[in-house]
Amino acid sequence: MTTAVGNLSIAVQRRFGRQRLRKIILGSIPFAVMIAIWHANTVFDWLPPVFIPPIGDVWEAIFFLQEDCAGFVALVMLDNSCLITTHVFSSIGRVILAAIVGLPLGIAFGILCGMSRTLSKFLEPVGVFANSISGIAWIPLAIVWFGVGWVTTLFIMLNTIFWLMFFNSMLGVRSVAKVYEESVLTMGGSRWDVIKQVYLPGAMPSIITGMRMSMGFGWRALIAAEMIGGDSGLGFMIFTSAAEFKIEEVFLGVIFISIIFMATDKYLLAPLEKWTVERWGLVWRPT
Amino acid sequence: MDDGGREVARARHCCNEIIITGAAMNSMTPKLVVEGLTHYYPDEYTGESVHALEDINLELYEGELVSVVGPSGCGKSTLLNILAGLLPYKIGTASVDGNVIHGPGPDRGVVFQEHAILPWRTVAKNIGHGLEIRRVPQAEREKRVQEFIDLVGLTGFEDKFPHELSGGMKQRCQVARTLCSDPVVMLMDEPFAAVDAQTRITLQEELNRIAMATHKTILFITHSVEEAAFLADRCLVFSARPGRLKEIVKIDIPREQRNWTNMNDNAIFISARDRILASVREEVSIAVEE
Ligand SMILES: Nc1ncnc2c1ncn2[C@@H]1O[C@H](COP(=O)(O)OP(=O)(O)OP(=O)(O)O)[C@@H](O)[C@H]1O
Ligand SMILES: [Mg+2]
Numbered sequence: 266m267t268t269a270v271g272n273l274s275i276a277v278q279r280r281f282g283r284q285r286l287r288k289i290i291l292g293s294i295p296f297a298v299m300i301a302i303w304h305a306n307t308v309f310d311w312l313p314p315v316f317i318p319p320i321g322d323v324w325e326a327i328f329f330l331q332e333d334c335a336g337f338v339a340l341v342m343l344d345n346s347c348l349i350t351t352h353v354f355s356s357i358g359r360v361i362l363a364a365i366v367g368l369p370l371g372i373a374f375g376i377l378c379g380m381s382r383t384l385s386k387f388l389e390p391v392g393v394f395a396n397s398i399s400g401i402a403w404i405p406l407a408i409v410w411f412g413v414g415w416v417t418t419l420f421i422m423l424n425t426i427f428w429l430m431f432f433n434s435m436l437g438v439r440s441v442a443k444v445y446e447e448s449v450l451t452m453g454g455s456r457w458d459v460i461k462q463v464y465l466p467g468a469m470p471s472i473i474t475g476m477r478m479s480m481g482f483g484w485r486a487l488i489a490a491e492m493i494g495g496d497s498g499l500g501f502m503i504f505t506s507a508a509e510f511k512i513e514e515v516f517l518g519v520i521f522i523s524i525i526f527m528a529t530d531k532y533l534l535a536p537l538e539k540w541t542v543e544r545w546g547l548v549w550r551p552t
Numbered sequence: 553m554d555d556g557g558r559e560v561a562r563a564r565h566c567c568n569e570i571i572i573t574g575a576a577m578n579s580m581t582p583k584l585v586v587e588g589l590t591h592y593y594p595d596e597y598t599g600e601s602v603h604a605l606e607d608i609n610l611e612l613y614e615g616e617l618v619s620v621v622g623p624s625g626c627g628k629s630t631l632l633n634i635l636a637g638l639l640p641y642k643i644g645t646a647s648v649d650g651n652v653i654h655g656p657g658p659d660r661g662v663v664f665q666e667h668a669i670l671p672w673r674t675v676a677k678n679i680g681h682g683l684e685i686r687r688v689p690q691a692e693r694e695k696r697v698q699e700f701i702d703l704v705g706l707t708g709f710e711d712k713f714p715h716e717l718s719g720g721m722k723q724r725c726q727v728a729r730t731l732c733s734d735p736v737v738m739l740m741d742e743p744f745a746a747v748d749a750q751t752r753i754t755l756q757e758e759l760n761r762i763a764m765a766t767h768k769t770i771l772f773i774t775h776s777v778e779e780a781a782f783l784a785d786r787c788l789v790f791s792a793r794p795g796r797l798k799e800i801v802k803i804d805i806p807r808e809q810r811n812w813t814n815m816n817d818n819a820i821f822i823s824a825r826d827r828i829l830a831s832v833r834e835e836v837s838i839a840v841e842e
Contacts, residue, residue: 442666444664444666444668445668445670447636447638447656447662447664447668448662448664448668448669448670448729449670449681449685450637450638450655450656451636451637451638451656451657451658451660451661451662452658452661452681452682452685452729452733453656453657453658453682453685453686453733454685458685462670462673462681463670466670466672467672469672541672544713545671545672545713545715546671546713546714546715546716547671547672
């Protein structure tokens with residue numbers, strides 16, 4: 266029995282590596298504690314289920330919401346009958362769309378402004394103005410302009426992503442040591458070579474911070490926008506479910522939001538960081 | 553001129569005749585020519601300008617290593633930046649291979665004092681960067697890169713990133729990067745100032761070996777009189793600011809004989825070094841008095 270456990274633990278360690286295993290275990294402890302308290306609440310009946318639903322109810326809500334789904338086609342077409350997938354995919358779709366449009370635009374303008382004093386004199390005040398009004402403060406105006414739906418939610422998210430990305434890229438470019446640019450120029454490099462080979466990689470630490478920040482704030486802004494100005498998405502789902510006192514659906518929505526966000530960070534942004542700035546020795550790496 | 557004798561040429565205020573002597577010895581056309589170069593830095597805030605260089609004239613011949621020494625702030629880096637094309641100038645002319653310098657270009661390779669190799673490129677990709685910019689085909693590029701990696705002793709570190717190298721290795725990588733682009737002249741601004749004394753000696757011997765192997769034309773700026781005398785065929789001493797060419801000291805020692813085990817016993821080296829040192833110290837005391 267003990268040897269079986271020992272063998273298993275050795276096998277697991279081989280599979281993941283000691284360090285990674287340690288990291289996974291340490292990282293999961295707070296969640297395990299939270300889930301335990303949550304479950305204890307149900308068992309010992311501290312707070313009534315209208316405030317905190319049993320874990321089982323939240324799990325069942327997935328199937329309940331998806332119950333009427335009329336097959337695969339309806340699911341993919343984001344049909345209103347497939348509630349859970351429609352809401353999840355609407356939110357994810359907006360995030361992806363806003364990221365595809367907003368991140369490159371923010372990076373491009375940020376780099377240009379970081380390089381050119383004239384352009385930055387032109388765009389920086391607008392940026393400060395836009396940043397002074399937080400993303401969600403635009404929601405009422407966006408609803409007036411675009412009505413309730415996709416456009417409003419996208420606009421809110423884009424607005425948040427673009428300016429954060431813009432400022433971070435601009436500061437990133439300005440922090441790149443002049444000598445790198447000079448060395449590329451003295452090797453016969455063009456402006457374009459300097460942008461590609463110096464500014465973009467040199468600003469990478471800031472750009473990644475910018476991506477983390479803009480995806481974080483953008484995702485939050487999106488949820489808020491969906492609540493008030495949307496007709497689908499996880500924010501919309503949470504908001505409408507709360508209005509109908511379907512507390513287990515609210516919980517489900519919140520859990521989905523955090524899982525999706527954590528997955529984006531872990532599987533997209535963190536690897537990007539690892540493959541660029543960490544490999545280049547541009548950021549300090551904790552041991 | 554006194555006891556150091558024949559080997560040491562010396563001039564005050566006007567250096568033209570000495571340059572002509574250099575030219576007479578070397579009947580080729582010079583690779584780098586500077587005529588009447590004067591530079592002022594404008595000061596945006598006070599309106600006054602800093603007079604950094606005054607009437608610099610010099611010529612560099614093919615395969616020659618010329619060092620520049622002078623008190624701190626006398627305009628050595630200013631001269632190098634102008635020659636590199638990184639600093640626009642108005643008074644005088646500077647040209648490489650007959651082409652007037654207007655901006656940076658691959659005919660002049662620069663080795664900077666700071667670590668200037670790109671942190672996001674591996675050693676090999678840094679060294680081949682100039683060729684990549686010129687779109688040299690990959691196969692040829694890799695061959696050339698390997699040649700220079702071996703030349704500067706970085707074999708085995710091709711795929712490392714700069715942060716994995718020591719300070720001396722980073723400077724070797726920078727030297728290799730500049731050599732690999734095959735510039736007409738190589739401009740070096742205190743390239744070994746930031747490394748420890750021991751590494752510095754090794755790097756000096758290595759540069760001597762590289763100069764011998766590649767016959768590059770090199771302008772080498774340094775704070776160290778010893779370094780200048782060890783490496784240079786001619787050493788230019790600058791006056792305190794505004795920098796003028798005060799004196800040219802010739803050091804006629806074949807490159808094969810230059811290594812630190814012999815040099816300290818070499819009479820030519822010693823007299824040249826002492827001559828340069830005395831000349832620089834005079835200027836430093838002027839600079840301090842000001
Ligand atoms: N960008 C600049 N703007 C204004 N003044 C400058 C600038 N760069 C240098 N100077 C001034 O010009 C003078 C010459 O500077 P330079 O850097 O060429 O000296 P240097 O001989 O290289 O000194 P060091 O040996 O300390 O490197 C200095 O007095 C300095 O204050
Ligand atoms: Mg200097």
